Amino acid sequence: MEGGWPPRRGVLLCLTVSLLLPGRGDTFTINCSGFDQHGVDPAAFQAVFDKKPFRPVINYSVPTHVNVSFTLSAILEVDAQLQLLTSFLWMNLMWDNPFISWNPEECVGLNKLTIAAENLWLPDIFIVESMDEDETPSDLTAYVSSKGRIKYDKPMRVTSICSLDIFYFPFDQQNCTFTFTSFLYTVDSMLLGMDKEVWEITDTSRDVIFTQGEWELLGINKASPKMLVGDNLYDQIMFYVAIRRRPRLYIINLLVPSGFLIAINALSFYLPAESGNRSPFKITLLLGYNVFLLMMNDLLPSSGTPLISVYFALCLSLMVLSLLETVFITYLLHLATTQPPPMPSWLHSLLLHCTCPRKCCPTAPHKGNEGLGLPQAQLPGLKEPVELVEKSPGPGEAEVAGGSGWTRAQREQEAQKQHRVELWVQFSHMMDTLLFHLYLLFMASSILTVIGLWNT
Template identity: 85%
Template sequence: MEGGWPARGGVLLCLTVSLLLQGRGDAFTINCSGFDQHGVDPAAFQAVFDRKAFRPFTNYSIPTRVNISFTLSAILGVDAQLQLLTSFLWIDLVWDNPFINWNPKECVGINKLTVLAENLWLPDIFIVESMDVDQTPSGLTAYISSEGRIKYDKPMRVTSICNLDIFYFPFDQQNCTFTFSSFLYTVDGMLLGMDKEVWEITDTSRNVIRTQGEWELLGINKATPKMSVGNNLYDQITFYVAIRRRPSLYIINLLVPSSFLVAIDALSFYLPAESENRAPFKITLLLGYNVFLLMMNDLLPASGTPLISVYFALCLSLMVVSLLETVFITHLLHVATTQPPPMPRWLHSLLLHCTGPGRCCPTAPHKGNKGLGLTPTHLPGPKEPGELAGKKLGPGETELDGGSGWTKAQLVELWVQFSHVMDTLLFRLYLLFMASSIITVIVLWNT
C-alpha cells in the first residue's frame, strides 16, 4: 500500500498535465463561432476579458515588450516662472497579448477588431515629468489584430516640468523632455521600444501641429536610459523636444520702439549746447522710456534675468548719462558766461591742439559766438599770452589775471570753446559706448 501511493499520485499528475496541454491550444485561440457578418459575440473574448487584471504572458521570465510613439499636436503654453510646458500629445502604445489569436479565414475574414480598452490589460506607462493628473478621456477603444497585437492610442494634455533658460529671450530655444516609463513593472516584467523612428515622429508632429502661435517645433531626439530605484531597475525612453520662440511679436513691440527712443536721444546732441531746450527734451525722453517699460512689462518673463532686460537697462543708463552730460555742459556754459575762472596754460594748450584743423575734436566757434554777440576777432587763436598783454584794453574790458593778459571777453570765449569741445568729445564717447554695447548684445543673441 505504501508503494502504491506514489504510483497513484504520479498517474494523477500526468493526467492533469495532459489535460492542460490538450486545452492549451484552445485557450489561446478565439472560438470563431462567435464571429459573423453582424459582429462578434463578446463571449468569444470573455476568457481574455477575465484576465485583464494580470499581465498577459505564457512564460513569466519573458517580459512584455511595449512599443511607444507619440505625436505632438499642439504647444499650448510655456510658463517661465513655474518652469512648465503645456502640450497636447497623441500617445501610441503597441504590445502583444498571447491569449488573443484567431484564424481570419475561419472567422469570416475578420483581421482586426476594436475593443473597449477598459476590457483589456493596459500597460501602466506614464510621463515622468508630468505635473498634472492624467486627463485621458474615458471610453477609448483599442485595435486588436488576429495575431494578438494590440494598438492603443490615447490623447493627453500634458503639463510637464521643463528646465527653461530665458537668458536669450526673445530669441531663445528650449529643450524639454518627455520620459516614458512604468511605475510598476521592472525590466523583468516590461521592456520599452520604439513603434516609429524618431524622424517619423518629428515629421508627423510638424505636419499635424495645430498651433501657430509663439512656439515652433525644431526637432525631436531620443535616449534610452535606465532608472534605478533601490534594487529595482526600470526601463525608460526619453524624448528631447526642441522648440523655438517666434520673436516677431517682441521685436515689433519691444526692440523697435526702444531703439527709436535711444536713436532720438543720440540725435538730441545736435541741439545747440546753449539752447535751453536740450535738457527738457532729454528729460521728456527719459520719462517716456520709463512709461514704455512699464507698459511692456507684461511681455517680459516674470522670472530670471533675460538679456533683453539687460539691454533695456543699458538703454536707460545711456539716457541718464546723456542727461548728466547735458547738465554738465549747461553748468560749464553758465560759469563761462557769468564768472569765467582763469584758464590754466596746459588747458589752453590742449584746447589749441584739439581745435586745430584735422584734430580730434574740431568745433565751430562761430556757433557759440552767435549767441554771445562775439566776433571771430575776439578769439585768441594761436596768439601767445605775451602778445595779448600788449593790447590796449577797451573801456568795457577788465583784466582778470594780471599775469595772463586775457580780458574777460577772451576768457568767456575760451571757456565757451572748451565747453563745445567737451560736448563733442562726450558725444563721441557716448556713441562709441552705445555702439559697442549694442553690438555685444546682438552677438550674444546670435550665439
C-alpha cells in the first residue's frame, strides 16, 4: 500500500491521538499497550514527558493545587551568633497531573508507578528563610498513581534564618519559621494546601528526632497568610517550629561546679578570723573560680548576654564581697589588738543591746574595769583573760604599794586598755556575724531570683 503509513509511525500516531483525546472527567487516558509484567514502555508516557516545561492543566485559568508538608528529621546546629538554624528535613509535595490516567484493570492491575522526577513538571516550592543553595540530588523519583496524583519527596539540608533568644540559656526555647511558597506562580496559577494535619507532622518529626542531638522538638503550628510582592499575590504556608535545648550537659558542667564553689565560700565564714587562714582560703577559691570560668567559656554562647553569664558574674561578685568582708574584719581585729581607740558611747550602747538585749545591762561605759556587765570568759577573741579586779595587797606588799602610787595608776591604765581591746574584739565578731547573715541573705535572694527567671 503505497500511500499508507509505515508501521512504526502508525503506532506513534495512534499513541499520540490516544493521549490527546479527552477522556472521562477532562483527563487523558494512557494506552496500556505499553504495560506488561516486565515493565512499562517509556513511549506510553512520552507525550507527558514532552509537556514537562508547562504547568499540567487543561484550562490555564484554573490554578494548580499543591499540597505541602514536611518531616523534620534532624536539628544539626543552632548558631546563636549568626542567628541561623541548620536542619535536615524531607519536603513532601503532592499535586494532580490531568494528562496522566490509565485503567488499572486494563494495565495488568498496576495502580502506581515510579517515574524519574526530571521527566515531570515540578512545582517551584522553596523555603523563604533558607540561606543555602539548593543541593537536592538530581536522580530523585516521584510516585504517580493511575488517577494522575503525583507525590514527590525531596530531602533538604536547610540553613535558615531564625530569631534566636539566648537569654534563658541553657533552659531556652526557640521558635523558628519555615515558609513554603512559590517564586514564580501567583495565586492565579498555584494554590498551596496540606494533605496532612499539623499534629501528624509533629508526631512523625518527634519520633524521628526523639533521641538525636542537643535539641528536642516541642511542637509545630501553621498559618496560611498571603504574600504581596508589588502587584503580585503569592500563596504560602508558614510552619512555626518550637524547639527546646536539653540542659543536662550544661547543668553538670557549669551550674553544679559553680554551686559547689559558692557553697564552700559561704562555709569559709566559719573559719576563725583571728587565725589568719580565712583570707588565703577565700583568695584560693576566687582564683579557682576564675580558672573554672576560663575553662568552661567554650560552652557559653559567643554572643549576647544570657542569664547564666549574669549568674556567673553574680557568683564572682559574691566571692569578692566575701573577701572584702574578711579584709575588713581582719583590719578591725588588728586595730583592736594594737592601738584600740576609745569606743563612742552610741556604739557601746548598740553593742550592749546586741549582746544582751534581754538582760538589764548598763547603757553607758563605766570607769575602770566595769565597762560590760559580762564575765571575762564570755568576751570572744581573747586568748588569756585579764583579771580586771584588783588583788588586795599582802602584808609584805603594803609598804611597797604605799610608796609607789604610780604603779597603781599604771595598772589602771593597762586595765582600761585591755577593756577597750575586749570591746573592739567583741564588736569585730558582731560585725562578722552580721555581714555573714547579710551575705547569706543576698546570696539566697539573688540565686532564687535567677532560678525564678529560668523557670519562666
